[in-house]
Amino acid sequence: MDFTVPDEVSDVCDAIAKFIDREVRPLEEEHHTELVTEGITPHLYEVAKGVMAKSVEAGFYGLGMPTDIGGGGLGELGMCFVRETVAGSGAFLTMLMMGDLPFGPNRMLYELGSEHQREKYLLPLIAGEKTTCIALTEPDAGSDLSGVRTRAERADGGWILNGQKLFITNAPYCDFAQVFATTEGGHTIFLVDKDTPGFVVGPIQRSMGDDHLQSEVYFDDCFVPDENVVGEAGHAFVYAARFLSNERIAISSTAIGMADWLVNAMVEQAQTRFQFGNPIGHNQAIQWMVADSKMELYAARSMCYDTAWHADEGDNVMDRVAMTKLFATEMVGRVADRAVQVFGGMGYMRDCPVERFYRLARVMRIAGGTSEIQRLMIARLAGLGS
Amino acid sequence: MNIVVLVKQIPDPAGPQELNADHTLKREGKLILDESDSYGVEIALQLRESAGGGDVTLVSMAPNGETSGLRTALAMGADDAILVGDDALPGAAALTTAKVLAGAIGRKQYDLVIGAVESSDGYVGVVPAMIAELLGLPSLTFAKKIDIDGSVIRIERQTEAGYDEVEGALPALVSVTAGVVEPRYPSFKGIMAAKKKPLEQVTVADLGVSVPGFNGNEEVTSVEDAPARAAGEKIEDDGTAFERIVAFLDEQKVL
Numbered sequence A: 001m002d003f004t005v006p007d008e009v010s011d012v013c014d015a016i017a018k019f020i021d022r023e024v025r026p027l028e029e030e031h032h033t034e035l036v037t038e039g040i041t042p043h044l045y046e047v048a049k050g051v052m053a054k055s056v057e058a059g060f061y062g063l064g065m066p067t068d069i070g071g072g073g074l075g076e077l078g079m080c081f082v083r084e085t086v087a088g089s090g091a092f093l094t095m096l097m098m099g100d101l102p103f104g105p106n107r108m109l110y111e112l113g114s115e116h117q118r119e120k121y122l123l124p125l126i127a128g129e130k131t132t133c134i135a136l137t138e139p140d141a142g143s144d145l146s147g148v149r150t151r152a153e154r155a156d157g158g159w160i161l162n163g164q165k166l167f168i169t170n171a172p173y174c175d176f177a178q179v180f181a182t183t184e185g186g187h188t189i190f191l192v193d194k195d196t197p198g199f200v201v202g203p204i205q206r207s208m209g210d211d212h213l214q215s216e217v218y219f220d221d222c223f224v225p226d227e228n229v230v231g232e233a234g235h236a237f238v239y240a241a242r243f244l245s246n247e248r249i250a251i252s253s254t255a256i257g258m259a260d261w262l263v264n265a266m267v268e269q270a271q272t273r274f275q276f277g278n279p280i281g282h283n284q285a286i287q288w289m290v291a292d293s294k295m296e297l298y299a300a301r302s303m304c305y306d307t308a309w310h311a312d313e314g315d316n317v318m319d320r321v322a323m324t325k326l327f328a329t330e331m332v333g334r335v336a337d338r339a340v341q342v343f344g345g346m347g348y349m350r351d352c353p354v355e356r357f358y359r360l361a362r363v364m365r366i367a368g369g370t371s372e373i374q375r376l377m378i379a380r381l382a383g384l385g386s
Numbered sequence B: 001m002n003i004v005v006l007v008k009q010i011p012d013p014a015g016p017q018e019l020n021a022d023h024t025l026k027r028e029g030k031l032i033l034d035e036s037d038s039y040g041v042e043i044a045l046q047l048r049e050s051a052g053g054g055d056v057t058l059v060s061m062a063p064n065g066e067t068s069g070l071r072t073a074l075a076m077g078a079d080d081a082i083l084v085g086d087d088a089l090p091g092a093a094a095l096t097t098a099k100v101l102a103g104a105i106g107r108k109q110y111d112l113v114i115g116a117v118e119s120s121d122g123y124v125g126v127v128p129a130m131i132a133e134l135l136g137l138p139s140l141t142f143a144k145k146i147d148i149d150g151s152v153i154r155i156e157r158q159t160e161a162g163y164d165e166v167e168g169a170l171p172a173l174v175s176v177t178a179g180v181v182e183p184r185y186p187s188f189k190g191i192m193a194a195k196k197k198p199l200e201q202v203t204v205a206d207l208g209v210s211v212p213g214f215n216g217n218e219e220v221t222s223v224e225d226a227p228a229r230a231a232g233e234k235i236e237d238d239g240t241a242f243e244r245i246v247a248f249l250d251e252q253k254v255l
Helices: A006-030 A032-038 A040-057 A078-089 A107-112 A115-126 A236-244 A246-272 A283-311 A318-349 A351-363 A370-381 B034-049 B066-075 B094-105 B127-135 B188-194 B241-251
Strands: A132-135 A151-155 A159-170 A176-183 A188-191 A199-205 A214-225 B003-006 B056-061 B080-084 B112-116 B139-149 B152-158 B163-169 B172-178 B197-204
Touching: A006 A032, A006 A040, A006 B066, A006 B188, A032 A040, A078 A151, A078 A246, A078 A283, A107 A115, A132 A159, A159 A176, A159 A188, A176 A214, A176 A236, A188 A214, A188 A236, A246 A283, A246 A318, A246 A351, A246 B139, A283 A318, A318 A351, A318 A370, A370 B152, B003 B034, B003 B127, B034 B056, B034 B066, B034 B112, B034 B139, B034 B172, B056 B066, B056 B094, B066 B080, B066 B188, B080 B094, B094 B127, B112 B127, B127 B172, B139 B163, B152 B172
Parallel strands: A132 A176, A151 A176, B003 B056, B003 B112, B056 B080, B080 B197, B112 B172, B139 B172
Antiparallel strands: A151 A159, A159 A214, A176 A188, A199 A214, B139 B152, B152 B163
16 A cells, blocks of 8 residues: 655645635634634634635645536545645634535535435535534434434424434534434435525534534424435434544544644644743653644554544445544543643643643543444444444 | 746645755655746736637746646636756756746747746745846836736836836836735636646756856755744733833834
8 A cells, every 4th residue: 555645735835825825824813812802703714615716716725625616536546635734724714615525525525416306405514615514413312313302203294303413513504404314114315405494594503622513403393295205214323333433533533644743733732832941852751742742643644544544445444544533632632631641731722722722532431422433333343242 | 929937836835845965955755836926827818818819838846746736726717837947957046947948948839928926935035026037028026006008018017105007018027926816716627627738848958048057156055944933022011001101112113
């Protein structure tokens, strides 16, 4: 296997880095106070959508989607380098820039979407004209998806949905939702337009990471036409496993980009912060925190590239994905913790980006499958448990 | 409309820079598109679009056969490129550079040659005018805006006080200032398309250019660090500090 960054990927990463410097950093500076004190407000979401629109125009949006619908055709490994570049920039307002899950186009809609769904949902997604969300989690259905209580009953020409979802990222802002519901004989995915009667979005659920992108959604006798069923009824979890699990590679490479940024910040702080007459980096205690972080970052990066490379080869990567997601997201948590320690009191302050990374890193061990679920999967794939 | 854009590939200004023993800049490894030239590329692309067709050709000179910077400009939308590479070129003086680039430009049919006012690494600022002289072209410099009307080119020439309107006949050479347009980003599709675009690599001998010696009559005799900034003067305000400040500014002739 060869992890050399191809020239074209290196070039697009350089272009993306320049885009962030030119288009995003000035916005972060302009809205610094609002970002630090309030996080992503509806106003700042609009600012991030402006970044998204420019990214679409510049040809950076949906790079991982197939070329026949306007994507870049980059594989998982290529996207690792791209995501590292974006996350490694340390810029918050890049969150919509690449069109990653759940906001933008995804492989499930590409592979399974009907002509109607392609025209009405997928193409507007890749054009940046719409955003979406994935409405899966419920009060009694988190890691255990079989607990989904949202129910869809057959009706004339379609289905009637009733139920409740929560922590749905981008629900407050999306144009349509991809909703997992229980149907007779299994679970089914529905595309539900935001303005559908009976589809109610609750207030924003404020989060530790200050992204404030989540809300509850309710379905109250919400009618969804047959043409909005994704693939075949009853196959939702097969589709989710097949098309959405690679989100974990995306989370891993984002964690790696964040850790890379944190390590660089730690090194700079260790070289420039003087105590007792010397840079604090002269102290072995600080050196070891940096050394351990670099080592773990290297390990996570190697795992992620290997997993992505195998995914691009068409190999079954279920165990690799689980191991990588587990290690990379726990790694960035440890690195962020050390970074706060190296920065000392400053690292505890809202004005210090390290503090934000520390909070943002926390959700990565939960979103996209908790660390415990990853361990469970690894053990099961090793032949243990039921 | 066929346009030639002079493009320099330079070491990344964000990285550490080193000098050779002869005090010239080390140009090893990856070289990137000089930011100054990205404006010329963008203007050329816009002029081509306005004209409804034609080619934008990049002309560059690099000591190590490096093409990264050219690939960036091709990905922005230029059609083809000529790269002059020659073992004898490192350290070439301005006149030699101008002769070599003029020789490369002569391989194309062109209506307009565009260059940056100066490069971001050398800051010599005479190469475009030298090329115009060598090719017998009108030289329009410091352009912040370009209009083409048939065979006439009109520019707004940046001055300290504002701008002059300057007119010339095509074919012509024009040097453009930085910041006049917003250079487009090389998209991934553009980057992939650039891989298939013609990039002709030639040597000085291929161009039939006669240069007396690559270093010409220029020599960098020494390089010194910029003087450290002197400590400022602290004024304790006893109620008359403003007078001292006004006097200081007056002394500096900024009032």
